Amino acid sequence: xxxxxxxxxxxxxxxxxxxxxxxxxxxxxxxxxxxxxxxxxxxxxxxxxxxxxxxxxxxxxxxxxxxxxxxxxxxxxxxxxxxxxxxxxxxxxxxxxxxxxxxxxxxxxxxxxxxxxxxxxxxxxxxxxxxxxxxxxxxxxxxxxxxxxxxxxxxxxxxxxxxxxxxxxxxxxxxxxxxxxxxxxxxxxxxxxxxxxxxxxxxxxxxxxxxxxxxxxxxxxxxxxxxxxxxxxxxxxxxxxxxxxxxxxxxxxxxxxxxxxxxxxxxxxxxxxxxxxxxxxx
Numbered sequence: 001x002x003x004x005x006x007x008x009x010x011x012x013x014x015x016x017x018x019x020x021x022x023x024x025x026x027x028x029x030x031x032x033x034x035x036x037x038x039x040x041x042x043x044x045x046x047x048x049x050x051x052x053x054x055x056x057x058x059x060x061x062x063x064x065x066x067x068x069x070x071x072x073x074x075x076x077x078x079x080x081x082x083x084x085x086x087x088x089x090x091x092x093x094x095x096x097x098x099x100x101x102x103x104x105x106x107x108x109x110x111x112x113x114x115x116x117x118x119x120x121x122x123x124x125x126x127x128x129x130x131x132x133x134x135x136x137x138x139x140x141x142x143x144x145x146x147x148x149x150x151x152x153x154x155x156x157x158x159x160x161x162x163x164x165x166x167x168x169x170x171x172x173x174x175x176x177x178x179x180x181x182x183x184x185x186x187x188x189x190x191x192x193x194x195x196x197x198x199x200x201x202x203x204x205x206x207x208x209x210x211x212x213x214x215x216x217x218x219x220x221x222x223x224x225x226x227x228x229x230x231x232x233x234x235x236x237x238x239x240x241x242x243x244x245x246x247x248x249x250x251x252x253x254x255x256x257x258x259x260x261x262x263x264x265x266x267x268x269x270x271x272x273x274x275x276x277x278x279x280x281x282x
Contacts, residue, residue, distance in 0.1 A: 218252030
């Protein structure tokens with residue numbers, strides 16, 4: 001509104017300029033002082049308009065940023081249809097072949113079934129409670145994981161720790177593993193033959209731990225556990241089943257570091273997971 005009114009004022013100044021000349025028989029005599037004065041009015045009026053527009057844009061920006069901050073920190077309303085596990089015949093999964101995670105690790109830690117065995121620094125098995133009700137599954141170790149022999153210890157791992165803390169959990173209360181136990185060169189995506197050799201190891205870990213909920217982190221983990229080629233976005237916002245164990249799909253922490261816009265969706269997923277975890281563990 002303010003900008004519109006100032007535009008009218010400027011138009012009036014231009015009309016005044018058009019009336020500045022004094023007609024004579026030889027043409028128009030221009031009053032230079034009058035023109036200079038009106039030109040100054042134009043400049044002043046233009047400054048007011050630009051200042052008004054700038055304030056308006058800043059106000060809109062501040063409002064938008066405030067709304068984004070509120071939406072990121074406030075507890076969002078979650079769709080009632082997706083907050084509880086429905087339509088899944090909950091079971092205990094497959095029967096374990098090994099008596100414990102330790103015995104399973106000792107049996108497979110020298111694996112050389114694919115070329116990754118020759119290039120790894122350490123075999124990255126898993127970490128956490130061997131009787132966890134909640135299990136997180138990623139795709140493959142990175143550089144830090146390869147060096148330390150533990151999943152999710154780099155930047156993505158630190159973010160996962162913060163995510164866990166936000167839903168009142170720690171690493172010691174859950175179990176974390178990956179589809180692959182060895183790091184692919186340059187952190188490339190796992191190849192199909194590598195996953196084919198390694199996936200049975202994860203299946204046995206799940207069978208030993210017997211979690212009540214599995215959280216799949218990222219597209220590759222999702223597609224491996226659910227045996228499909230769907231995009232992650234099509235698998236979120238609903239419960240799936242892995243051998244009778246409820247499974248929820250969400251973003252990999254590394255994806256959140258690359259694209260912070262995913263954080264809200266991940267937070268919504270984790271709230272749903274937290275609610276069902278508490279319900280099934282009570």
